[in-house]
Amino acid sequence: MKPKRKKVPVSIIITSSPTVMSNIQQLFGELERHVKREEHEKALNITDKILAIDAKDKDALHCKAITLIRLERYTDALAILNKPLEGKFVFEKAYCLYRTNQLNDGATLIENRRKELKSQGQVLSWDLRHLEAQMLYRMERYQECIELYYGMLKDTPKSDEGYNDILTNFNACKAAVLYSGETLDDRWKVEDVTMTTYELSFNSACARISTGEYTQALKLLEEAKALCRETLHDYDEEEIEQEMAIIIVQTAYVYQLLGRVDQARELYQSVLKIKALEVTVPAVAANNLVAIQKEEDLFDSAKKIKTATTKSLGVKFFSFQKRAIAMNELLLNLYQSKFVACRDAARNLLKTQPDNDALYLILAATMHKQKKTAKALEELKEYAQARPESVAMQFAIVQLELINGSDYVAAIESLQKFLKALPAAEQHRPGYVALLVWLYDQAGQGEKGVALLSEASAVWAKTSTSSMPLALLRQTAAFKLRSHRYKEAAKDYEELVRADPSDPASIAGLIMAYSEFEPALAEKYGASLPVMASSMALDVEALEKVVPGLKREYVSQENASGAGFGSGRRPTGPGSRPRRSGARRLRKRKPLLPKNYDTAATPDPERWLPKRDRAAARLARGRKTGGGSKKDMGKGPQGLNMEGGGIGGTGSARIAGRELPKPAAAPVVVAPVEEVVDVAAIAKAKSAGNSKNKKKKGKGGKW
Secondary structure, eight states: OOOOOOOOOSOOOOOSOHHHHHHHHHHHHHHHHHHHTTOHHHHHHHHHHHHHHOTTOHHHHHHHHHHHHHTTOHHHHHHHHTSOOSSOOHHHHHHHHHHTTOHHHHHHHHHHHHHHHHHTTOOOOHHHHHHHHHHHHHTTOHHHHHHHHHHHHHHSOTTSTTHHHHHHHHHHHHHHHHHTTOOOOGGGOOOOOOSSOHHHHHHHHHHHHHTTOHHHHHHHHHHHHHHHHHHTTTSOHHHHHHHHHHHHHHHHHHHHHTTOHHHHHHHHHHHHTOSSOOTHHHHHHHHHHHHHHTTSSHHHHHHHHHHTSOGGGTTTSOHHHHHHHHHHHHHHHHHTTOHHHHHHHHHHHHHHOTTOHHHHHHHHHHHHHTTOHHHHHHHHHHHHHHOTTOHHHHHHHHHHHHHTTOOHHHHHHHHHHHHHHSOGGGTTOHHHHHHHHHHHHHTTOHHHHHHHHHHHHHHHHHHSSSSOOHHHHHHHHHHHHHTTOHHHHHHHHHHHHHHOTTOHHHHHHHHHHHTTTOHHHHHHHHTTSOOOOOSSOOOHHHHHHSOTTSOGGGOOTTGGGSTTBOSSSSBOSTTOOOOOOSOOOOOOOOOOOOTTOOTTSOOOTTTTSOGGGSHHHHHHHHHOOSTTOTTTTTOSOTTOOOTTOSGGGOSOOOSSOOOOOOOOOOOOOOOOTTOOOOHHHHHHHHHHHHHHHOOOOOTTOOO
């Protein structure tokens, strides 16, 4: 909303020299021309020239403030309006406070103006009332806002141009009241104001959504789309899409609430593709997409949540919207296992939202997801001491105690402590009683469960105008039947049968209870059970002879003598499989032979052995003999003490070797004089032979 323009006077009485007066008059003439042409930058320059001549000219200051407002420089305009001027300029100043998000100051300014005018017997102007209502709406003071709009509707004729605007905001305020959980006065019942403007249809749809009437809301949203396209038929398609984006997002939200997730996802994604939208629309669509995806595609959700958590959105969203987006961001961090970031963000939110139980549950969930259930239970109990009335935290404590070793006794104690702190009228609510009875049953304390049910039944009989609720009585009877309290269960089932004689579940329970102590009565009520409709004929006697857990062939000889069975173990009645006679014949498989196999040839007996183990390979290895041959290589463990071993062949090195027996002294043989033995040549030849046969070492290095 923009303030109305104030026409700048052309002729002004100025007490100054004739030259100065003519200059100011000329400047005001130029100023008026620029204002009419909406040339705001040029108009601002002219006002500066006027104020350079006369800094206290109230018309120039007022015109400069209005020009700055039109240029959306609200802080600069507010600095001028805060100066001690002759005029009040309350509307302009309040509008700047509204646009700079100083809502409390703006509302206080208007309220002071109202009191001042009331003392003079006057009322607040229409513009100030409308601006005050907008401030109250942004401050979430909906009851005061709706009262103000209701009074404006009374004072404004329907033929007035602003009537539809007030009616649109009035319906938006009603929807906000219902969204916030407050009650709506009977004077302002939700009524569909349609077929006038698409804004009215949209706000009526929002009111229907807040009351859970989703089908009616969808009809109103479709109507809003049609009216929007009809109203903006002269606009470009891109501009129409931008205006319809908010209606599409709200339609997707209704689909999401109805469980039509695929349709909602498609609409949200279509909105995110539209360019140049107002920042709140894609932010809401991105946040709702994150809620749909949950633990799927976490990387995409992390990108989308950034769209909904920018700083510029802080002043545009309401508190319940900020709260939902913050919770989604926390859950996303939890799904991504960013436990430190999740806990830090949750603690920061607790400073501003100490009553938000979900934050305490998220803190406990971060510890539980790290498999620190005992630590999570300890923290949650500390939080519960600060908020003993929190049902969510108490139920979470019970759940964690069951997870942490199935400690039913501790869970019972925690729940009993919580119930004792509640008012007497709240202690026997069906949900609390059902949970405590189930815990008693699991802990083997059925008697306490029955006593609790009897106590709850007495309380319900006193507080209720009629008899005990049938749902609670049905659960009580079933629990007594499981606890083998057949007579007490029979009494409860009799009451249920009297209330509804055609209820087969109650009749069946009564028969089961009577069959334990009064079989005759059980047979009497057995005739009241409906006939079981089945197209398949069952042989009861044959079913009784079947041994559970065994195949049909292995029925014992004693049980096989009845009707439908022969003397053997297999049934011989009509439709049964014929009995196999004689010994079981073994089927021999043909051998697999290679192609072109000659059956006359004798197969090689060593054909299944590896080639290295065959006789031909062994013979080839045996031919290679002599010093340094492969025959002697690699025999014995590494570092074995060999004869004459050691570096240089001196026999002095015995590295981790074992002592070998000393060889016997060889007889001295005297060579003939003619034959000369070259010992050095022989040693050199042996050394050369060893170096040729030595293999290269691999990458393993030296041992």
